[in-house]
Every structure is written in structure tokens, then in C-alpha cells.
Amino acid sequence: MRVPGTDRGRLLLLLVLGAAVTVFTATVPLLRGFFDLRVYYGAVSGWVHAGRIYDYRVPGTPYGFTYPPFAALVMLPMALVRLRTAIAASLLLNLAALAVMLRILAGPARRRYGWYGWSLAACLLALFEPLRDTFSFGQVNLLLLALVLADGRLLAAGRDRWAGAGIGLAAAVKLTPAVFIGLLLLARRWRAAALATAVAAGATALAARADPGASRFYWTEALWDTGRVGRLDYVSNQSLQGVLARLGEPGRPVWATAVLLVLCVWARRARAAVAAGDWPGAFALTGLTACLVSPVTWVHHLVWLLPSFAVLLRAGHARLAGVLYAVLCTSVVWLWYDDASGVDGFLGSNAYAWITLGLLLGLPCGQPSAFRPPLARKASATAAVPRQTTPATTPASGQPDPVPAGGGGAAAADGRGGWGTRASSEPTGSTRPDAVKPQSSSARASSYTAKPPPS
Numbered sequence: 001m002r003v004p005g006t007d008r009g010r011l012l013l014l015l016v017l018g019a020a021v022t023v024f025t026a027t028v029p030l031l032r033g034f035f036d037l038r039v040y041y042g043a044v045s046g047w048v049h050a051g052r053i054y055d056y057r058v059p060g061t062p063y064g065f066t067y068p069p070f071a072a073l074v075m076l077p078m079a080l081v082r083l084r085t086a087i088a089a090s091l092l093l094n095l096a097a098l099a100v101m102l103r104i105l106a107g108p109a110r111r112r113y114g115w116y117g118w119s120l121a122a123c124l125l126a127l128f129e130p131l132r133d134t135f136s137f138g139q140v141n142l143l144l145l146a147l148v149l150a151d152g153r154l155l156a157a158g159r160d161r162w163a164g165a166g167i168g169l170a171a172a173v174k175l176t177p178a179v180f181i182g183l184l185l186l187a188r189r190w191r192a193a194a195l196a197t198a199v200a201a202g203a204t205a206l207a208a209r210a211d212p213g214a215s216r217f218y219w220t221e222a223l224w225d226t227g228r229v230g231r232l233d234y235v236s237n238q239s240l241q242g243v244l245a246r247l248g249e250p251g252r253p254v255w256a257t258a259v260l261l262v263l264c265v266w267a268r269r270a271r272a273a274v275a276a277g278d279w280p281g282a283f284a285l286t287g288l289t290a291c292l293v294s295p296v297t298w299v300h301h302l303v304w305l306l307p308s309f310a311v312l313l314r315a316g317h318a319r320l321a322g323v324l325y326a327v328l329c330t331s332v333v334w335l336w337y338d339d340a341s342g343v344d345g346f347l348g349s350n351a352y353a354w355i356t357l358g359l360l361l362g363l364p365c366g367q368p369s370a371f372r373p374p375l376a377r378k379a380s381a382t383a384a385v386p387r388q389t390t391p392a393t394t395p396a397s398g399q400p401d402p403v404p405a406g407g408g409g410a411a412a413a414d415g416r417g418g419w420g421t422r423a424s425s426e427p428t429g430s431t432r433p434d435a436v437k438p439q440s441s442s443a444r445a446s447s448y449t450a451k452p453p454p455s
Helices: 007-027 035-050 069-074 076-080 083-112 114-127 129-137 141-156 165-173 176-186 190-210 212-220 240-246 252-275 279-293 299-314 318-327 332-336 342-348 351-362 374-387 442-450
Strands: none
Touching (some): 007 114, 069 190, 083 114, 141 190, 176 279, 190 212, 240 252, 240 351, 252 279, 279 299, 279 351, 299 351
16 A cells, blocks of 8 residues: 555545544454453442452452452542543553553654654554453553553663662552563562562552451462452463363463473573663563463453564564564454364464464564663763774764774664664664464354453
């Protein structure tokens, strides 16, 4: 398709695409009816009026609050407003978190695309099933992802003072982001790891002080009862545990072995990425790992895959990123909602899990200069000058100092850096690596809406 050359043509194209996306998101995918937000709202309201968090159940379903007590403490303001106000606030907060996430992932490259490029990106993001579900469920995953990526940005920029606080808060709200503390330990960022642990522990202690009974129940009973969040073999569960459960293998030894193998792969690849200064790659690998090793990873949890697509794009694999992204827009796994047996069921019902596993194994990481902040690159280039073996040429007055070609792999200090920027093509820059039909059944939609898992 030819790109319009005028602003009027671009605006017309965006209006057409916007209308198509609106029709698609309103009619084709399964609608969630802010189910999870209703769980949060009912739980905190019950906490305020009846003194209990975990006794609440959505009418007609067995589903209730499944997060740590600190999450209920953070959501407590919802008890002061009507449900519609809570829904509006959820939409606004998720939009703000999405904007922060995109700003971090794009880095300085965001200035190159302008209103037209970002409008096209918004249309594409609106089709991404995990993102659609996050908004439609009223989920919190985007907020947690923004907190974690903010820490990644601080680490990449060398501003370590507050790095780890976002990860700690995210881990206190939901346990899955605690994997990122493991990344900090692998990277030997002891200060950041200690801060993340302290923030998570402090938030948990605050919740325990607010309601000791709820905290005791969660940490001794609710946490270990996976049945509270839904069936492990439910097709929306795209974790390793979900794959095994659909195979009829509920045994924990097999799952524990698979988790251990995934963690070994992650540890090796993440350490290599950190050693190369590729924090975005390391954080993307950790998000993938969190989705795989968690006992329950519903489709809306897969927003943690978005950093991986940013890494693919900056490495020059736009076509591969487009194909994988398109699959994650199709709701294809729901074709096996009723029956996931057979070879087709094994492959199709776990399609998102295979994508996650494939990205963990093959994501191109270890490109330091593409993500190194300008100041860090400049410092690296400057430090490399004394190590030159050939005589240095004294520049004429008013001319910039030459940048050594060796320089330990540092890119030219061209002001381009941050998350989402492709590697420099300048001689002093690093070299880049070599390079179904959507679900539309209204019967399934009503069935899922009646009893979807809340988290």
C-alpha cells in the first residue's frame, strides 16, 4: 500500500484505519466487561464495609480477589467512588501507563515518527489481544510493566539511586514481577536489588499492619491455591503449566523441571545481555520468563511481551516482529476453547506460549551501543582514547576530538540512545546482528464473560 504523501491523505488514512480498528475491537474479540475491575471493586468495598478482602466472590462465579493484601491497599480509593468512576479511572491510568511504556521503549527515536507514525502505532496496538484484554478486563499489568521499565531506564542511564523501587512496588502488588529482582541479582546490581527487596517487604509489612488476618490468610492459604484463579487447563493460560495441564499432565515434578530449564536459559542469556550493556534485552528476556514460569499466565498477562517486539525492531527484524505480532492479534487460541486435543490442539491452543518460548530462545540481545545513553557513550569513547596504539592526531582549533574506531564497541556519541533505538550505522557504531480468522463466536464470548478468570 502506498503511503500518502500529504497530511490530508495521511489524516484520511488514519480515519479509515481508526474506524476499522473500532469496528474490530467492538465486534470481533471476546468482550470482558471489566470483569477483573469488578473483582477489585467488590473486594475493596467488602473490605471497607465487612472487614474482609478474600471472602468476596463475583455473583454467580467462584472468582474473588487473588492479589496480595498490599494490592487491595493501593486500590482502596475505589471504595469511595461509583463503579463507573472506577472504570473511567482504570482506562485513564492504563492509557497513561501505555504512554510511559512507549516513551521508554522508543527512546529518543520517538521524535522521528511524528503524529502520523504514532497514530499508526496506536492503531496497531489496539489490535494486540493482550492489550485489548488488559483494557477490557480493567487489569493492572500495564501499570506494573511501566514501573518495571522505568527501573530499566534508570539502570540503562546509569542513574542507580532509585533503581529498583518500581520493581519492588510491582512485586508487592503482584508476585510475578519479583523475577526482575532475580535479574538485578544476576547483574550484580546489589543496591538496586536491595532497594527492590526493601520496597516490596516494606509494602507487604504495611499491608500486614493494616489487616493482619488478611495477610495471614493470603500467605498461608490463598497463595498456594491455584484453583482460586481458575482452571490450569483453561485455554487462556499460556504458561508452561497451562501447556502441561492441557496435555493432561498436572504433575508438579514435570512442571518444576520445565521451569528450571527455562530459568537456566534465562539466566545465561540475561547475564550475557547485561554484560554487553543491553538492559532492554535483559528486561525483555525477564518478562518472557515471568510469563512462562508463572503457574497461571492469562492472555492479558502477555503485555509483558511488548518489550521483546521493541528489541526485535531495533535489531532490524521488523518482518519477524510483524508476523509474531499479527498472530497475537488474532485470538487464534480461542479456536480450541472447547477441545484442545490432538496435534492441532497441542500446537494451536498453545500458540502464544510457543511464541513466548521462541522469543526467549532467539531474541537478538547484546547490542550495547544501541541502548547506551549519550553521556555513557561519550564517556566510553573518551576513556578509550588513551588505549590507542597509533599516534593521536591533534585536531585543529574548534574541531571535535576524533572518536577511536576500537573504543570497546561504543557507538558514536550522536545523541541517539535509549530504549527502542536501532544500532548506529556509523563506522564507530556497533554492528547489528545478521540479520485465522479472528474469534467471533458470540456463544463463546458469553460463556467466557460468565466465568472468566479474574487475574
